[in-house]
Amino acid sequence: MTKEISEAAQQAWEAGKERADQAYSQRRRVVIDPITRLEGHGKIDIHLDEAGEVERAYFQVPELRGFETFTRGRPAEDMPQITSRICGVCPLAHHMASVKALDDLYKVxxxxxxxxxxxxxxxxxxxxxxxxxxxxxxxxxxxxxxxxxxxxxxxxxxxxxxxxxxxxxxxxxxxxxxxxxxxxxxxxxxxxxxxxxxxxxxxxxxxxxxxxxxxxxxxxxxxxxxxxxxxxxxxxxxxxxxxxxxxYTHRTYYMGMVDANNKVNFYEGMIRVVDPSGREYAKFKSQDYLDYVAERVEPWSYVKFCYLKPVGWKGFVDGPESGVYAVAPLARLNASDGMATPLAQQAYEEFYATLGGKPVHxxxxxxxxxxxxxxxxxxxxxxxxxxxxxxxxxxxxxPTKQPSVGVGIVEAPRGTLIHHYETDERGIITRANLIVATQNNAARIAMSVDSAAKGVIHKGQVDDGLLNMVEMAFRAYDPCHGCATHSLPGEMPLVASVYDSVGELVRQIKR
Amino acid sequence: MSGNNLLVLGIGNDLLGDDAVGLLVAEALRGDGLVVRTGVRSGLALLDEVVGARRVLLVDSQATGGQPGTICEFSLEPSVVRSPSAHYVGYGEALAIGAAVGLEMPEEIRVVAVERAPEVYLGADLSEPVRAALPTMVERARNVIQGWLR
Known part of the structure; x- marks a missing residue:
């Protein structure tokens, strides 16, 4: 795009970096100052240890804020319109999850x-x-x-x-x-x-x-x-x-919606979770999602990280002891027993035969x-x-019943999307919770970016190919970059910053 | 004026504070007898709107990290720089795709955009700097149209 824009962005970026660097050197951890956050940037921070190996890589995603406050006090019937307007990319997924939450709210x-x-x-x-x-x-x-x-x-x-x-x-x-x-x-x-x-x-x-x-x-x-x-x-x-x-491999749990025959379904069914060995771990109704899904915050990100509540949070690690799970196409295939249509079923079988059986990690x-x-x-x-x-x-x-609580879940293209509304007896929203696919995937995305960085950076050697490799890791999930996605410019650079063991910025790669 | 095949396209989201500004400017121009459309969708949806128009004035907000309220004007060109999001292609990419597959693309897409406040909250109003910039934006948008009609 124009030179003017990229220069302004660069200056703001440098200023933000400087503040972040100061915070880092004081506390030796990454603190993302909201003021320095640049909407529209894909932002990756990579921290190296004394030997120049990757200690930790972070991928930042901006998050939509204000949803709870905005929806409180509004009629529940407005939610399919409101929620479909918060995202310029998948309005229909929000609309559908919301309408299903209203079916449930009014028990109709x-x-x-x-x-x-x-x-x-x-x-x-x-x-x-x-x-x-x-x-x-x-x-x-x-x-x-x-x-x-x-x-x-x-x-x-x-x-x-x-x-x-x-x-x-x-x-x-x-x-x-x-x-x-x-x-x-x-x-x-x-x-x-x-x-x-x-x-x-x-x-x-x-x-x-x-x-x-x-x-x-x-x-x-x-x-x-x-x-x-x-x-x-x-x-x-x-x-x-x-x-x-x-x-690009993590042995985690997988979640997806299935029909009565455990086949993939995008619109309706039970939520099924399989463990890293592919065995069914849980199968639950939309209304019970809070028994299985919990969220936690990390100091370095705005995104809440979901994990399986009964398994518990063990950090950004894979394996059956860790509650990290994934959603989206691969997870849906792993969490199901197949596809409900003939050609897709053939393709499903070819997929697992080629990649060495279920689940594929x-x-x-x-x-x-x-x-x-x-x-x-x-x-x-x-x-x-x-x-x-x-x-x-x-x-x-x-609908004729008195409303109180409604939960609606669909499989968005990017994974399981949960809408949860609570209302008073007139159907006015008192509480609303939204879990989007990217939150479900957030922990695994962080792990993928981290391990991709670890795979390509050694002894402090960072080359331009890094971005491609790291980018491929998160693009595969199709993560959400916040909801104001239509804003200009549609092509801000992705920025990877590499810090040495004392927190000095040693390299910044942009695309 | 539609004989000139001009289109005013306001892009934005009226639920997201400053993001609504493109819609507001477009609405202000509706009274001028122009063909005005508004939308919230990103990426290839741009093609749905602009294909067939000869000239397009695109009004939008932008988030480049600059001073909120700063107005920027430039022509949108096809580009192959990938969008930072895995969700949607950028405007430049959409234009490049449209041209590559032989759609009837506009001769010019002129953008008038204002830098929005860095924080985005659902349900927020326009920030002060962007509200203050609104009349100037409308004026600059009108100047672009006047230039084309001359």
Missing amino acids: EPPPAAKKIRELDYSLFMVEDHALHFYFLGGPDFVVGPTAPKEQRNVLGVIAAVGIEVGKQVIAMRRELRDLETYLGGKTIHPVMGLPGGVAKGIAPDDLPRFREVAARSVEFAKFTLDVFRKVVLANPDYVRLITSDA HTLANHWARVIELLYAAERLVELTDDPEITSTALRVL
Whole structure:
């Protein structure tokens, strides 16, 4: 972007660094001063020991604040609109979790057609989001290649690698999905479709053929994408070595939503947790999440780190004794017994056969798992658009019960998303809690960044390849960088600061 | 004026304090008889809005670490610098993708953006410096449009 912006950013960064450095040298720990925090920066601090080895690497994520205060005193019915407006990236995930929390709050079961329409809308969104991630967000790492020259590791490199026709297809597919989301949601940006006990709008029988066409195209698109993954990634032994390398491997617990047959489900089901050996550790209803999920704060981050309450917090370590768990595509596959649709199930079996059985602990396998989920979401679109009930006009059951507590959980593209509301007898919010996917993943992301840094920095030697390696570690999770994500500039540098054993800044690498 | 195929695009979130400023400026320009759109979505959603327009005035807030209230004006160019987030592509990337796949991209996208306060709270009002900058932003946005209409 402009020179003006980068210079201003640089100056502010230096000023902030100076203050942080002072704090560090005084207390020999990292204190992030809120005033020095730069929105939009990916910020990594790496601390070396006397031998020049990595003592600890930290990855900072800005966090949305004020949610509790803002929502208190508002009618619960406003929550699907409010929460879908806090994030410019996945409004529908928040909308859906929120509407489900309202169903639970008013103890009302939506009619089958309403649930199917919600799931249909949600599947459109999952196809769109997973495709975007595979091609344009993860693509520069994966489609172009981790060892490709730096100049090619970008969105144009992806288009060059897959061909312009495919690039066109990705953009056209996205547009079609988006148009149908708008049809169902009223508006794509802030969906207004969900109501406690149902949905506001159905599908007119005349419009169904269009949904079916897009569903069929989505399946072809997903199959093609899986093929791209096979050709580009799996056919390359360097890639497979990278995916399975120790630096990107953590033996943790995994969490994801499953249906009655323990198959992956994004919209509805029980939450299942498997231990690092892949055995079922817990399976619980949304309403019981507080028995299993606890949060803790660390002095160096704004993000609250979730862990499994019954296992307990043992620090940023893996293994069965540590309550650290993961969510998102890989975790969902690990936490399930398979996929509910035939092609996705085949892909699921190939995934585990190739990577040495369940569970897979390799963070970078998230990219592959994401494509398998893309295929599932597309196949699910076909099932739902073929369902005779999908054009039903029985779309709502009116809530009549007195509200008190409601919990709604969906699987967002980035992992388990929890909305929890408490209200007075009039349905006015008295307390609201939100756990987003990135919080669920926060401890494991921190571990991945730390071990990636440890894998590439030795004897104080830091090179420019560091950022790529560390970045790959966190990009695989698709973490949330706070909710004001549309703010300019969309391309601030990622900054890694390396400190020696006495807290002196020895190297700063920016992209 | 729509014959000139001009678009005013206000980007922001009215729940996030200073982040709402792009929307407010865009609304202020609505009375001028221009085609005005507002949105909150990031990344490729930019393409949904700008494709087909000849010139786009984008009003937004920015967070570069500078003095809150500082107004910045520049032309948005396609870029391949990756967004810091794994969530969304940057504006520059969205433009690069749109051009690469042959979408009908605008000749120019001019940005008028104000630096927002570093802290973002849900439900916050505009900060004082940004509120004070609002009239100037509207004026500068109008100047850009006037320049195009001349």
